[in-house]
Amino acid sequence: MGMTIAEKILADHSGRATVKPGEYVWCSVDGTALLGHSPLLKRLETLGVERLFDPDRIYAVEDHMAPPPTLEVANAMVDLRRLVKKYGVTHFFEYGRHGILHELFPHHGYISPGDLIVSIDSHSTSYGCFNVASTPVNEEMLFVVVTGQIWLRVPETIRFNITGKLPGPEEFVVGKDVILRIAGEYGTECAIYRSVEFHGPAVHQMSMSSRFTMANMSVELGAKFGIFPCDDKTLAYLEGKMRRPSRPVAPDPDASYESVHSIDVTGMPPYVARPHDPGNSVPVMDVEADRVKIDQAYIGSCTNARMEDFRMAARIIKGRKVHPDVRLIATPASQDIWQQCLREGIWELFAEAGVLVTSSTCGACAGMHMGVLGDGEVCVSSTNRNFLGRMGSPKASVYLANPATVAASAVTGYITDPRKFL
């Protein structure tokens, strides 16, 4: 019996010829990450740990609350910098060169096709867009940085064939809309404990940025992995960056899938997820009909704050003003993106429109920093979760959308189909 991508990567990393769903395997990980707000130093010292499994495969940054909003976070960063020095962690990103880990690490070449990545933060599924099996842990970071090993239960695999032609960023319909649509049609627990594979012609037509968003939000389906095939676009993105050889993995023709679904994305509209679940997604026209007035519009997070996202928003913002009752906050996924937006003149036209541009952080997405919502406020956001209380007040409401929808809504003052601005 053939194997799926996840099965092949887990077999490869556990030293077995084959694995099958339901088996428990110990795997060697190719890379992992440390974040400042989840301190490990004291636990490592208590355990008397003298060295980490491979200081060159551990990447450290603080992104959730950057730079520190409080004394407590500042002190956690003192600990992170001490850990980095004490254990000789090679790759640490200081403020100004930092970013949200999932954007930062592939950009610096820490991710190669065929890898197994185990990392803190639930959106660690993001690296799946590079043909990687990547999954989040939290408590086990301690174990992973010491041993370089992880136990995993081999997951069943669900296959989504994305067919037809996605309208694309030119027409303001991107990967975000596809993944919101899947969350709506299949539910936010359709992939619990499962690996999700995305295949089909529309996948190869999609930009890496759109694939990133879909792999990223696979965790919103409950998935352990969200994996894309490797193609020319994958290799073009990673070319000249990778620190490890690329070992692309394709599923066997006779691989066994738990289920296979087909989705035709031809001519599909942008999608919006209503409060308080990413699965409450509907075409943007349905929400526009409700004339949902907004207080905050947010373009940020690992999900949608890359160049494709800001370029779409800039086309809408250019020569217009943010609605007087609205604040639009733009928080790029990394300082490299911040700099590229500066070069392309995007920050200038944002400033003229009255947009607040911040430094890179997870920030408002998780209700932690720079853009937290107050009681009764409504936000349209390019982020990944609209759970009750997610972005601050439990009395606030969050609508998830693609960055073009966010920008269009910021201009009109209510949730708006961005295609009006084409």
Place this chain on the structure above:
Amino acid sequence: MAEKLGLRFQGRVWKFGDNISTDLMMPGHLYSRMLPWEEIAKHSMAANRPGWAEQVRRGDIIIARRNFGCGSSRPAPRILKALGITVVVAESMSRLFFRNAVNVGFPVLICAGAYDAFEEGDVAEVDAETGQVRNLTRGTAFQGEALAPDTPPYEILKAGGLDTYLKDVIARMKKGTWRPA
């Protein structure tokens, strides 16, 4: 026959529905203060169920429906543990919540049919090792998915959590006798 874990609990039941996220258990807006678990616990479920945290007593049990612990990887099981909850039973559960729970020695159990069989305030008996769930108030019983012995999560739960398990692994690594199974 594997060693018994001693994971049988009796307690008063709190019911929670679908998609109870870790954001609800451990609100993000408190994060920047980096409070001790016990302090965060006072705000647990404040968004969906204000005042709940004050009513929880040591030994209480949560029975939830679908997708319990969805969302963020934040260490939410520590919060429920700090409140005195002994075990969570759910129809389905996020894998991140499951792993985080096992790693802090907090037993969880996936059990179909349990949710509808309990009213809030009923007394449950849950054996997280055998997977058996009993409603002592109504005299009904259900079989959940027991953890298979000799699997890593079983071993970690047996050790009482990851730190103790890792201490043993480190000692064996130093002697050169630890091999991932």
